[in-house]
Amino acid sequence: MVEEKIAKELRAIAGGDGYLDSREDLLNYSYDSSVDEAMPDAVVLPNSTEQISKIMKIADREKIPVIARGAGTNLSGGSIAVKGGIVIALTRMNAIKEFSKENRYAIVEAGLVNLDFQNYAMKQGLFFPPDPSSWAVATIGGNIAENAGGPRGVKYGVTRDWILGLKAVLADGTVIQTGGVTFKNVTGVDLTSLFCGSEGLLGIVTEATLKLLPLPPFKQSLQVFYPKIDDASKTVARIIGSGIVPVALELMDRVVINVVEDAKKIGLPKDVAAMLLVMVDGIESECRNQVRLIEQICKEEGASRVAIAENETQEEALWLGRRSALGCMSQLRPNCLLEDVTVPVSNLPVMIKGIYEIATKYNLTIGVMAHAGDGNTHPMIVTDKRDKEEWERAEKAIGDIFKLAVDLGGTLSGEHGVGISKKPFMNLIYGEAEFRVLKDLKKVLDPNGILNPGKIM
Numbered sequence: 001m002v003e004e005k006i007a008k009e010l011r012a013i014a015g016g017d018g019y020l021d022s023r024e025d026l027l028n029y030s031y032d033s034s035v036d037e038a039m040p041d042a043v044v045l046p047n048s049t050e051q052i053s054k055i056m057k058i059a060d061r062e063k064i065p066v067i068a069r070g071a072g073t074n075l076s077g078g079s080i081a082v083k084g085g086i087v088i089a090l091t092r093m094n095a096i097k098e099f100s101k102e103n104r105y106a107i108v109e110a111g112l113v114n115l116d117f118q119n120y121a122m123k124q125g126l127f128f129p130p131d132p133s134s135w136a137v138a139t140i141g142g143n144i145a146e147n148a149g150g151p152r153g154v155k156y157g158v159t160r161d162w163i164l165g166l167k168a169v170l171a172d173g174t175v176i177q178t179g180g181v182t183f184k185n186v187t188g189v190d191l192t193s194l195f196c197g198s199e200g201l202l203g204i205v206t207e208a209t210l211k212l213l214p215l216p217p218f219k220q221s222l223q224v225f226y227p228k229i230d231d232a233s234k235t236v237a238r239i240i241g242s243g244i245v246p247v248a249l250e251l252m253d254r255v256v257i258n259v260v261e262d263a264k265k266i267g268l269p270k271d272v273a274a275m276l277l278v279m280v281d282g283i284e285s286e287c288r289n290q291v292r293l294i295e296q297i298c299k300e301e302g303a304s305r306v307a308i309a310e311n312e313t314q315e316e317a318l319w320l321g322r323r324s325a326l327g328c329m330s331q332l333r334p335n336c337l338l339e340d341v342t343v344p345v346s347n348l349p350v351m352i353k354g355i356y357e358i359a360t361k362y363n364l365t366i367g368v369m370a371h372a373g374d375g376n377t378h379p380m381i382v383t384d385k386r387d388k389e390e391w392e393r394a395e396k397a398i399g400d401i402f403k404l405a406v407d408l409g410g411t412l413s414g415e416h417g418v419g420i421s422k423k424p425f426m427n428l429i430y431g432e433a434e435f436r437v438l439k440d441l442k443k444v445l446d447p448n449g450i451l452n453p454g455k456i457m
């Protein structure tokens with residue numbers, strides 16, 4: 001519990017209904033979408049940057065940990081209060097403060113839900129490319145702090161590529177504004193990027209200036225089935241190597257296809273080894289040419305069936321299985337460990353083969369999904385944390401998967417960040433010198449170490 005004197009100060013800033021400390025309320029903020037849990041001492045729901053600045057001044061003075069929180073959808077334990085403290089939940093700060101169609105930018109508060117913004121921008125003929133699959137609930141602040149990406153990442157990159165500037169509150173309450181509203185801006189060191197992927201360790205993002213694109217006039221998707229998964233992953237490398245830049249290029253393996261079909265009954269063939277989903281967008285004639293070329297590549301690489309969507313309803317139908325996959329896998333057992341290792345696209349076949357060998361070695365069910373077009377692979381281990389022996393096998397399997405990804409020239413995380421779950425493996429990526437830079441940076445921006453302690457390092 002936070003001392004009453006401090007609780008009083010926090011209530012005075014955020015208002016009575018902006019301060020929570022009952023056991024029931026704290027429980028709601030004790031977990032995220034990972035498997036870990038820890039109770040915070042208090043939750044504050046501020047309405048403005050100024051309020052956050054005042055809260056930070058108190059927390060810094062009292063050396064109380066502060067954990068920024070959006071929707072709590074992260075999969076790495078990033079928003080869990082492992083050392084107790086105050087959770088600052090940004091969900092009330094969800095305004096679109098400025099929208100410039102002419103200059104193609106918007107200034108939004110960090111608690112705005114990604115999809116709410118997409119729906120608003122779409123009405124103006126524009127869109128914000130980052131599209132994490134959790135976009136119906138995840139916030140822009142959370143997207144920035146995790147540097148989230150989504151299926152569209154193959155063509156449009158990750159959140160960092162679409163943030164022109166941001167407002168952030170540092171540990172001592174100082175408010176900084178980075179970047180600006182112009183697409184070109186190289187005045188000084190790029191402080192905006194510093195906050196992208198910083199997982200709440202360097203400051204609390206309260207506003208962001210988003211770069212927008214015109215909605216493409218046309219899009220088309222293909223659904224492709226393979227008797228051999230190797231052929232599917234080789235197709236991925238060939239499509240990327242052909243010069244085509246698809247919007248999305250997703251893979252689902254036999255395990256996932258079967259689980260989705262059993263749950264959703266959408267007509268997916270259960271006897272195939274893999275499915276690819278490919279989407280292109282742009283000018284209609286160009287898209288149609290690309291689709292023809294992709295279809296040819298798929299067939300040359302051994303595809304047994306190719307379906308091409310000819311209208312919006314068919315598009316929706318093709319993508320339904322992919323969108324349902326994590327939910328369906330999660331229903332199999334009490335826990336679904338979803339990792340996000342990323343390898344160079346040409347190493348995808350070896351990565352997937354290696355995951356299957358690891359599944360056999362540890363006698364585990366591992367389904368594989370991938371944002372294959374950028375090598376971002378999602379092994380999903382379905383397990384039960386209460387079964388100690390099986391849980392140990394699952395943890396060992398994850399360690400092996402991480403090592404394999406790094407050996408293949410890849411990395412631990414393409415999307416979900418480090419949080420607490422990947423922290424033990426950070427030394428596969430960071431050496432002593434890199435850790436020193438990170439620690440020095442943290443010391444300068446947060447000398448008392450109050451921002452999201454216990455994460456990443």
Ligand SMILES: Cc1cc2nc3c(=O)[nH]c(=O)nc-3n(C[C@H](O)[C@H](O)[C@H](O)COP(=O)(O)OP(=O)(O)OC[C@H]3O[C@@H](n4cnc5c(N)ncnc54)[C@H](O)[C@@H]3O)c2cc1C
Pocket residue numbers: 032033067068069070071072073074075077078079090110131132133134137138139140141142143144145146147148149150151199200201203204205206326414415416452
């Ligand atoms: C079903 C599902 C699908 C997903 N799909 C994807 C996907 O396709 N791609 C992808 O990249 N991720 C995906 N994720 C992971 C997650 O949704 C993203 O990382 C998302 O960006 C987190 O946003 P959030 O608002 O939930 O943040 P939270 O989970 O609340 O927080 C995430 C981290 O950011 C910090 N943080 C939050 N807000 C701020 C802020 N304003 N300032 C500073 N730090 C802050 C927190 O302290 C924490 O460390 C998925 C998760 C689920 C459950």
